[in-house]
Amino acid sequence: MAISTPKIEIFSKNEMVIFKPQGIWEASSANDVEKLCKNLLKNSLPPFVVFDLSELVEFDTSGIWLLDKTIQDIKKRGHQVEVKNASEAFLTLSSRLESYKPSFKHLPKPQTYIGKRIVELGKVSVNLAFLARDLISFLGQVVVGLFSSLLHPKKLRLISIVAHMERFGVNAIPIISVMSIALGLVLAYQGEEQLRRFGAEIYTINLVSISMLREVGILITAILIAGRTGSSITAQLGIMKINQEIDALNTLGLSPMDVLVIPRFLALILVMPLLAFVSDIAGLLGGGIMVFFSLDVSPQLYIHRVAEAVTLGGFWVGILKAPLFGAIIAIVSCFEGLRVEGTAESVGICTTRSVVEGIFLVTLADALLSIFFSKIGI
């Protein structure tokens, strides 16, 4: 135990050199051992090389492997190598390692940078196409499941639907209200600043009420629900899949579609219009607070002006979009949840995708609907 750092003592005699490894040759000193062995190979050696292992007592597989490799390399160069005084333990372990020698046969060939990028681009494109196909086919399955549920109402899981409505809807009311009030305040503040230049600041109320009811209320609700509920659905279904709970359902003759997807789907569709309504009211409240303080508009006048500005059609445009957005979020999040495969990393990837795809599709649908509604003149 006197010397702990690995080193090799060298004795030269005319036609012969003796190497005496000393110290600890273990994984913890593998860095130093490797350097030692490399240095040994740098020098030119006489025809006879002797390794005296009498002072090598502390070693493990990495130390033996490096020493054996060095000996082999020296032999390959045409030197005669003799190993002396090796301990019993060294010999057994060394002969064992010989049979475990790696062949590197199955290691993949490294690709060039450009080749890698091209392969990746191809993979991403193909995966995207498959994703779209799978999502559409999942949509089809949900529709079929929905119809069979409606035809056999006994299959509907009412308790589960109500429980999900509470989790997705009631529990989301505080955050949605706060966000909407804040948005109403911001819209009113910014609108008033611009409209004041034309002396038309009283139209701030029109701006806030129309934009809130038609677009902003439902969009912020959908974005919040995609982040809050979509991610939780995906993570939950994903872990259930990893735990083989989905397999268990299948073997019990229960379809995951009926038990897991349809209740969440229906709960979200039912709850979204209600949340959108909450968001509308909260947004109007926020706008009202702002105009009350900055324009001195009394609450009675504010309500009167809002009623004048908003048509019933405008209100329904916002509310009618809600179930559609709920359906999009539910389908995307269930779809991604059931796509989880085996690993913890995959849960993370699918959850991220669920939120991103949910928000993307909701925004896309909103843009298309805006064009549609303006064409038919609502």
Place this chain on the structure above:
Amino acid sequence: MADNDPIISIRGLVTQFGDQVIHDHLDLDIFEGEIFGIVGGSGAGKSVLMGAILGLVPAKHGIIKVLGKRTGNLERIMKLHLQSHWGVLFQGGALFSSLTVGENIQIPMKDMEHMPDDLALEMALIKLKMVGLEEGDFYKYPSELSGGMVKRAALARALAIDPEILFLDEPTAGLDPISAAAFDELILTLRDSLKLTVVMVTHDLDSIRRLCDRLAVLVDKRAVIGTLQSLLNNKHPWIREYFHGVRGKAAMAGLME
């Protein structure tokens, strides 16, 4: 450390969760080079005992010494760098699912011992073969492996930096008898060639008979320690039932008087 000092020594260990006492002043010594089995009923605290040694479960009272150094909690163990002296095979393998088998095995080599990349690659391939896997399994993900292969890959990770002590938590649970027997042989050859001390929690009576030099049976919150032969003659009702029950009799056939 003198030669006959225990490699792991536990004195007066008390562990409890809330009001539930798991170990009540438990004493235990494990010596270098032996294969030490820990058995006991479900909930007797086998895995908790292992967790306490590894610093994963806090001990309420008592002294735990590993390699002559007092441990106790994870911070102390980190400071003493004890992790590079032991390898742990968890019951479910606990391979990192987002890494390949090869990366899993290289983690202790690269992150704990800072081995150079090419050496870590070679050593990982050697360890992979040592536990009976193919080089082709190097780039597989844990989710692509069968139960037995996961155990082997996890064993390769536990052996990555040639630890002095190997902890095994139910190594043969969930393996078919042929794989289980092969695993037993593997542990024996590894112990003999790598000079390991093996601490294993197990229920497998065949493994106990084949492998264990000494056993600790956890009953009444303490450990009853002895060789298999001496425990066979123990009068404690649970121990009698364990070794002389239907399964025990079949596994221990020929050992009993």
